Amino acid sequence: MDIADLAQRIVGGERRALARAITLIESTRPDHREQTRALLEALRGTGRQALRIGLSGTPGVGKSTFIESFGMMLTGQGLRVAVLAVDPSSARSGGSILGDKTRMERLSRERNAFIRPSPSQSALGGVARRTREAVALCEAADFDVVLIETVGVGQSETMVAEMADLFILLLAPAGGDELQGVKRGIMEMADIILVNKADGDLKPAAERTRAEYAGALRLLRRRPQDPKAFPKAMCVSALAEDGLQTAWEEMRILDAWRRENGHFDIRRAEQARFWFGEEVRRGLLARLDEDPQMRARMRALGEEVARGGMTVAVASQAMLAELGAGG
Amino acid sequence: MDIADLAQRIVGGERRALARAITLIESTRPDHREQTRALLEALRGTGRQALRIGLSGTPGVGKSTFIESFGMMLTGQGLRVAVLAVDPSSARSGGSILGDKTRMERLSRERNAFIRPSPSQSALGGVARRTREAVALCEAADFDVVLIETVGVGQSETMVAEMADLFILLLAPAGGDELQGVKRGIMEMADIILVNKADGDLKPAAERTRAEYAGALRLLRRRPQDPKAFPKAMCVSALAEDGLQTAWEEMRILDAWRRENGHFDIRRAEQARFWFGEEVRRGLLARLDEDPQMRARMRALGEEVARGGMTVAVASQAMLAELGAGG
Numbered sequence A, B: 001m002d003i004a005d006l007a008q009r010i011v012g013g014e015r016r017a018l019a020r021a022i023t024l025i026e027s028t029r030p031d032h033r034e035q036t037r038a039l040l041e042a043l044r045g046t047g048r049q050a051l052r053i054g055l056s057g058t059p060g061v062g063k064s065t066f067i068e069s070f071g072m073m074l075t076g077q078g079l080r081v082a083v084l085a086v087d088p089s090s091a092r093s094g095g096s097i098l099g100d101k102t103r104m105e106r107l108s109r110e111r112n113a114f115i116r117p118s119p120s121q122s123a124l125g126g127v128a129r130r131t132r133e134a135v136a137l138c139e140a141a142d143f144d145v146v147l148i149e150t151v152g153v154g155q156s157e158t159m160v161a162e163m164a165d166l167f168i169l170l171l172a173p174a175g176g177d178e179l180q181g182v183k184r185g186i187m188e189m190a191d192i193i194l195v196n197k198a199d200g201d202l203k204p205a206a207e208r209t210r211a212e213y214a215g216a217l218r219l220l221r222r223r224p225q226d227p228k229a230f231p232k233a234m235c236v237s238a239l240a241e242d243g244l245q246t247a248w249e250e251m252r253i254l255d256a257w258r259r260e261n262g263h264f265d266i267r268r269a270e271q272a273r274f275w276f277g278e279e280v281r282r283g284l285l286a287r288l289d290e291d292p293q294m295r296a297r298m299r300a301l302g303e304e305v306a307r308g309g310m311t312v313a314v315a316s317q318a319m320l321a322e323l324g325a326g327g
Helices: A003-011 A015-026 A030-043 A063-076 A089-093 A101-109 A124-140 A156-161 A184-189 A200-219 A244-260 A263-290 A292-306 A312-322 B003-011 B015-026 B030-043 B063-076 B089-093 B101-109 B124-140 B156-161 B184-189 B200-219 B244-260 B263-290 B292-306 B312-322
Strands: A051-056 A081-086 A113-115 A145-150 A166-171 A192-195 A232-235 B051-056 B081-086 B113-115 B145-150 B166-171 B192-195 B232-235
Touching (some): A015 A113, A015 A124, A030 A124, A030 B312, A051 A244, A063 A101, A063 A145, A063 A244, A081 A101, A081 A124, A124 A145, A124 A156, A145 A156, A184 A200, A200 A232, A232 A244, A244 A263, A263 A292, A263 B263, A263 B312, A292 A312, A312 B263, B003 B030, B003 B124, B015 B113, B063 B101, B063 B145, B081 B156, B124 B145, B124 B263, B145 B156, B184 B200, B192 B244, B200 B232, B232 B244, B263 B292, B292 B312
Parallel strands (some): A051 A145, A051 A166, A081 A113, A081 A145, A166 A192, B051 B145, B051 B166, B081 B113, B166 B192
């Protein structure tokens, strides 16, 4: 594969080149990993710094409808929009939250939109890593907005937040007066909470839910570098296409503020450090599984420990010595 | 320190020797780790296979009262009971769930009881590892029952389940008809669910809660090797010391069954393999933090990535090559 040519065609805006490059990224074959590294290096520094928006929401809050309506609104304003996903569950279910294109029928036909399902790998770390690299490709391909969605399985929100400039939490109107069991950690990551389905009969419930979350957000520690109004909770209706423009304006206000104040760059640098650390840790641990000799040794020592012939402490020290990693 | 002598005194039932050995285990000093390994090796195969009971319950369910009443009942029957804890939050709060001895006043004065608070380390992995080693010491010291409690922060239940023969989930009577937001994964680990506070006005609510959980447990996949009646949900009152004997008998029935059918040994062997893998992975990753040269190199490459001079993929490959771990 001619990597230089592929890079050039991605920068030139060829969607098929972008799709092919993401397929390369998702491969676990060592030669493909090598080509991926070369491609990412060739694309380093090209393109603009798109606005990366992380979007989390459990099934049923209308995430697909939101992405469709929100994406259509943005492309209607001449913006180029890429939609990626981090969904470790897609490997298990065989499908993907974005796999069903009929759920985003209009957006998937848009010339200025690019939709890519979550890579189907079992481990969250692997999925997140591939998606982060795909985000870099989308930036090189000159997209203005990269939406990264997640269903919020396990740590997936944290992973998405670590690759996004803004983190949006999408919720549905709640029935009672409870906070829908949203984990505090997720609340703390959110820059903007959008209560969807604020239309028809659900409008009053949506407004109540919004007010509750606005209250809860006030109790959380504010990010000192952000404008006072953030994080904030708003109502939208993806179905009625209501409130989306206002939500977009708020996102742009926060994004512009952070870029002006240098916090955008600081955050991106922190994220780069985070992913570097993640990759090194993942690579270290991978050796245990990938090197046949190490795997055999792990198995043998594990059996010795299991039958009580050796303590965990002694066996692990022996293994670490073989790995050249001390005790 | 004379490790052989210390080992002998632990086996001889000297509580002070046991306490001192656990302090040694909790130390992170390399020479102390070396002594710990020697001590654990010296004690390997001594003592009996105590019944290790994992006990999880969020604050407010009456965990301390339960341990006090349950422990007193067991010591009253001539059994020797050790109580350990896995509580990663104790490092942050400075205190420990078991630190306040007044909460288990009677049990802490019992000659046949040994209570040890959670080691105060910030990372769950470290806390769990030390506690697992302390469990081995308690077995060598010939305790009949080792209770390992956790408040259920993050993954701590999983860690406790990986060092216990039985896993007990303690709950309080619920107000409404909801399952108290107990995570499905925790439910699946439980061998017995105990609804505490089944006394006075709360008795009907406790019975309702028990029935709900009994129903929920029926929906979960049963462990095919266990008797049909398990997992089960029961009511107890730690305060009124009611139902504790019945609960204990159920624990013994399940334990006896598993020992007879070989599943006790199979599970212990699996757990040994698990902790061996954990120790090796932890040791591998620790090298990044502990080796000053590697730490400096990580920092330098991290900065290069942060300022955009290198991609994460290339920098992590370079680091892994230096660590001798391939790409």
